[in-house]
Amino acid sequence: MYFxxxxxxxxxxxxxxxxxxxxxxxxVELPKPMGIVFEENDEKYGGIFVLSLSxxxxxxxGTVRPGDELVAVGDxxxxxxxxxxxxxxxxDSDAENTKLVFFxxxxxxxxGPTGASxxxxxxxxxxx
Numbered sequence: 001m002y003f004x005x006x007x008x009x010x011x012x013x014x015x016x017x018x019x020x021x022x023x024x025x026x027x028v029e030l031p032k033p034m035g036i037v038f039e040e041n042d043e044k045y046g047g048i049f050v051l052s053l054s055x056x057x058x059x060x061x062g063t064v065r066p067g068d069e070l071v072a073v074g075d076x077x078x079x080x081x082x083x084x085x086x087x088x089x090x091x092d093s094d095a096e097n098t099k100l101v102f103f104x105x106x107x108x109x110x111x112g113p114t115g116a117s118x119x120x121x122x123x124x125x126x127x128x
Contacts, residue, residue, distance in 0.1 A: 017105030019116040024104050025071070027128050028064060029097035030057040036064060038087060045111040046080040047071075048087070050102070068102035069110050072125045079103075079121055080111065101128050 017024050035056015038048045050068045058064045071079040073089035081089075090098060103110045110116065116124075 015106075016114070017103075017109045019103060019105060019110045019114075020120055022124060025101060025124070025128065026063055026068070026104060027099060027101045028058070028061060029099045030061060031097050032057070034058045034090070034098075038070065038083070040083045041069075041107040041111070045107040046082070047078075047107060047111060048081075048083055049107065064100070064102065065104070067106070068104055069107060070100060071103050071110070071121065072099075072101035072128065074099050075125065077121060077125050101125060 033056045035054045036050055036058045037052045037054060039051035041047050041049055048070050050064055050066050050070070052066050053059045053064065069079070070086060071077065073086070074093060074095070076089050078086040078089050090100070108115075
């Protein structure tokens with residue numbers, strides 16, 4: 001006996017990125033102007049992601065990629081924040097190089113039912 005598994009489930013499993021695996025996060029320290037164009041995620045998830053890169057330190061650094069989900073600015077968690085608040089954390093940073101932490105996966109993987117708990121994210125950001 002065998003069971004047929006719908007293709008959609010197989011595709012989701014093949015594209016799954018574990019948001020509780022520290023290796024799926026990157027951290028960069030960049031001077032302004034960074035040249036990162038951010039966009040809001042679908043409102044059911046919240047948070048913001050990298051839409052594209054333009055001239056600036058992020059493009060020169062080469063670490064940040066379109067699709068990366070912003071989770072922290074410095075030691076401040078911005079995951080789930082509205083667009084203006086998350087972007088405001090970058091704008092308000094007076095550090096010579098601003099530390100950004102990104103999740104390298106989708107909003108669904110980060111904020112959906114299999115996403116990292118807020119406690120896990122808080123702990124991770126405190127160490128990142």
